[in-house]
Amino acid sequence: MAKKILLLGHTGKMGTAIKEVFADGYTVTGLSSKDFDAMNFEDVQDTISRHSPDILINTAAFLGIDPCEKEPERAFRMNALYPKALSELSNKMGFLLVHFSTDAVFNDSKGDFCTEGDTPCPLNVYGATKYAGDCFIQALAGRFYIFRVSVLFGKTPKDNQFVEKMLQKAREGQKTLRISGDIISSPTYSKDVAAEVKRIVEAPMPHGVYHIANEGKASLYELMKEITETLGLDVKVEKASYRDFPYVGIKNTNTPLKSIKINALRPWKEAVREYCREI
Numbered sequence: 001m002a003k004k005i006l007l008l009g010h011t012g013k014m015g016t017a018i019k020e021v022f023a024d025g026y027t028v029t030g031l032s033s034k035d036f037d038a039m040n041f042e043d044v045q046d047t048i049s050r051h052s053p054d055i056l057i058n059t060a061a062f063l064g065i066d067p068c069e070k071e072p073e074r075a076f077r078m079n080a081l082y083p084k085a086l087s088e089l090s091n092k093m094g095f096l097l098v099h100f101s102t103d104a105v106f107n108d109s110k111g112d113f114c115t116e117g118d119t120p121c122p123l124n125v126y127g128a129t130k131y132a133g134d135c136f137i138q139a140l141a142g143r144f145y146i147f148r149v150s151v152l153f154g155k156t157p158k159d160n161q162f163v164e165k166m167l168q169k170a171r172e173g174q175k176t177l178r179i180s181g182d183i184i185s186s187p188t189y190s191k192d193v194a195a196e197v198k199r200i201v202e203a204p205m206p207h208g209v210y211h212i213a214n215e216g217k218a219s220l221y222e223l224m225k226e227i228t229e230t231l232g233l234d235v236k237v238e239k240a241s242y243r244d245f246p247y248v249g250i251k252n253t254n255t256p257l258k259s260i261k262i263n264a265l266r267p268w269k270e271a272v273r274e275y276c277r278e279i
């Protein structure tokens with residue numbers, strides 16, 4: 001019988017990719033905030049009990065540096081205490097816990113790719129609460145994978161993230177997009193991440209933390225220039241500094257990811273070409 005996956009956060013960017021990739025060979029049930037509240041742990045327990053999954057893939061989180069900075073308690077509950085609750089439930093109910101984390105757990109001090117061997121030291125509430133979630137899972141869950149990713153591009157029904165917001169502006173006729181050239185990460189295609197997650201889970205590779213990234217690093221400016229040019233959009237992408245725009249939390253500005261456990265995925269520009277064909 002096909003293994004049962006409960007996908008919490010199926011309407012998001014990672015959830016959309018996971019749903020597509022795991023449709024082959026698994027029975028996937030996707031839930032979002034319409035179906036359960038990740039901030040209410042009784043509701044979380046009841047929801048998971050009803051589905052009794054073999055594998056629980058959690059992509060639900062409170063995202064963004066500034067939103068988390070403005071609502072730190074909500075950020076801690078969602079990004080740290082909710083994964084803690086999932087860890088405890090995974091032991092009690094026997095499911096494999098698959099969770100996502102972020103390059104924002106690192107600061108800029110290395111000035112180079114951050115690997116699983118580097119010690120996190122977050123600069124902002126988002127990074128700190130996500131790192132707390134990683135720590136709870138590592139300390140408590142018996143069977144788990146934590147996949148850290150950097151800025152994602154990929155199909156999504158939402159338009160609340162960086163790439164989608166910029167594309168929206170271009171489609172509305174804005175002629176120039178000013179974008180930070182001083183925030184460096186490893187842009188990564190959500191579909192490539194989902195395929196790699198499936199490979200690791202099925203292998204199965206040893207439980208633990210993995211960095212998953214397309215090969216290379218780039219600024220947000222370089223990423224959007226590549227996307228808009230590949231799509232042939234009539235818009236000029238201009239290099240700016242993140243300091244040119246209002247912001248609240250301290251930004252991690254140089255935290256590209258690399259793995260010392262698995263091979264890098266294809267180069268990010270190659271992945272952008274497929275993404276642009278897909279949308």
Ligand SMILES: NC(=O)c1ccc[n+]([C@@H]2O[C@H](COP(=O)([O-])OP(=O)(O)OC[C@H]3O[C@@H](n4cnc5c(N)ncnc54)[C@H](OP(=O)(O)O)[C@@H]3O)[C@@H](O)[C@H]2O)c1
Pocket residue numbers: 008009010011012013014015031032033034036037038039059060061062063100101102103130149150151152153156158161
């Ligand atoms: N996107 C990136 O660039 C990026 C970069 C680094 C790390 N990550 C990590 O990757 C993971 C997935 O991110 P994503 O981009 O897929 O996020 P996303 O597109 O914002 O999706 C978030 C999902 O979580 C659900 N959700 C939010 N609050 C909820 C609540 N209180 N109860 C239940 N469900 C709730 C949303 O449901 P609704 O649609 O109903 O709101 C949605 O399905 C996160 O752990 C994030 O930290 C993402």
